[in-house]
Amino acid sequence: MPWITYLPGASPLVLDSPHSGTAYPEDFRHACDLKTLRRAEDTHVEKLYDFAPALGVAWIEAHFPRSYLDANRNTTEVDTGLLDGPWPMEVATDPVVLSKVRLGKGLIWRATDEGLPIYARKLGVEEVLARIRNCWTPYHAALAQAIESAHARHGYSIHINCHSMPAVASSHATDFPGEVHPDFVVGNRDHSTSSEALAQRVCSHLRARGYQVALNHPYKGVELVRRHSDPAGHRHSLQLEINRKLYMDEQTLEITSGFDDLKASLRSLVELLLATDPRVL
Incomplete structure (x- = not known):
């Protein structure tokens, strides 16, 4: 099966969901039970934004799981202790990067957010x-192509x-275990x-709709926004984290009654960004 979906767009806006995949490959051979692994997913995020392609927004989605x-x-964020040979x-070597690898959250996860080992074998x-x-x-x-196409058409791009x-940070998820998000x-x-x-425009829009919003804490954004952005060249990337309590039961993974209101708020944000030229902010 294809491990990603890429739907090209016609607007300056590009959205991607790297962690909502639920197709577990046969070669995963994990020792951890699937129910525990699934708590690592950004479950249902792709459903929250499924309106976007019809608005001309490019969409990239991973089907493979984050774990x-x-x-x-x-x-480069490889835990070489997981491997059966030299990498x-x-x-x-950056200490900040290595802190995530030590938590078991590198390119290939060693442990769940609760610190449980994922493998009983060397990879x-x-x-x-x-x-x-x-x-x-x-x-x-795919993400690079979508951003380049948006920028070529409009002279700028906005990538979300x-x-x-989770509502509360797990013990091995971030550098702030137990923090209420x-x-x-x-x-x-x-x-x-x-x-x-x-x-600030994104923050202000969400606050105006009654949400509590933080900027750059405890999540600043990682590789996808770092690698594919160039604000000086009018390529802007933002990471947007949504509290799962707003739309799902974190234990059963079932969608809750707040889903539709949240989706409407996200649509209003996308419409705002479609009308925003960051060159004149």
């Missing part, structure tokens, strides 16, 4: 390289990297992946 390969990590590619080097070829590379290529977050977190890596004005 199999995290497209929002660099290929042939570059490995990250083959070629096995991990194949995951990069089949999942990471086509995902990033779509995520969800707001309704939304907008991230642009301290204004390095988008203009501050664009980030």
Whole structure:
């Protein structure tokens, strides 16, 4: 099966969902039970934005699960202790990056958000390289193409990297275990992946609809916004985290009554961004 969906758009806006995949590959061979693994998903995020392609918005979606390969990590973020042989590619040395790898949240997850081991085996080097070829590379290529096409048509692009977050941070999920999350977190890596004005416009719009919104804490944005942004060249990327309590039961993964209101708010945000030229903010 194809591991990503790419729907080209005609507008300056590009949306992507790297963590909502629910197709678990046969070669995963995980020891952790599926119910526990599924709590790592940004479950139903693709449904929250399913209106977007009809508005001319480009859409990229991963079908592989985040715990199999995290497209929002660099290929250097490899936990070499997971492997049965020497890793042939570059490995990250940045302490900030390595803090996530130590939590078990690198390119290939070692542990769940609760710290439970995912594998009872070593992973083959070629096995991990194949995951990069089949999942990471086509995902990033599709996103790059969508952003380049939007920018070529309009002279600017706005990219929203779509995520969800638990109501309360798990023990091994972030550097802030136990933190109670707001309704939304907008991230642009301290204004390095988008203009501050664009980030503030998104925050203001959501606050005006009654939501609690934080900017760059505890999620600043990771590889997808870092790699595919260039605000000085009018390529703006923002990460948008939605609190799962707004639309789903975190234990059963069932959609709740708040789903439709949240979806309407997201549609209003997309419509705002379609009418926004960040060059004149």
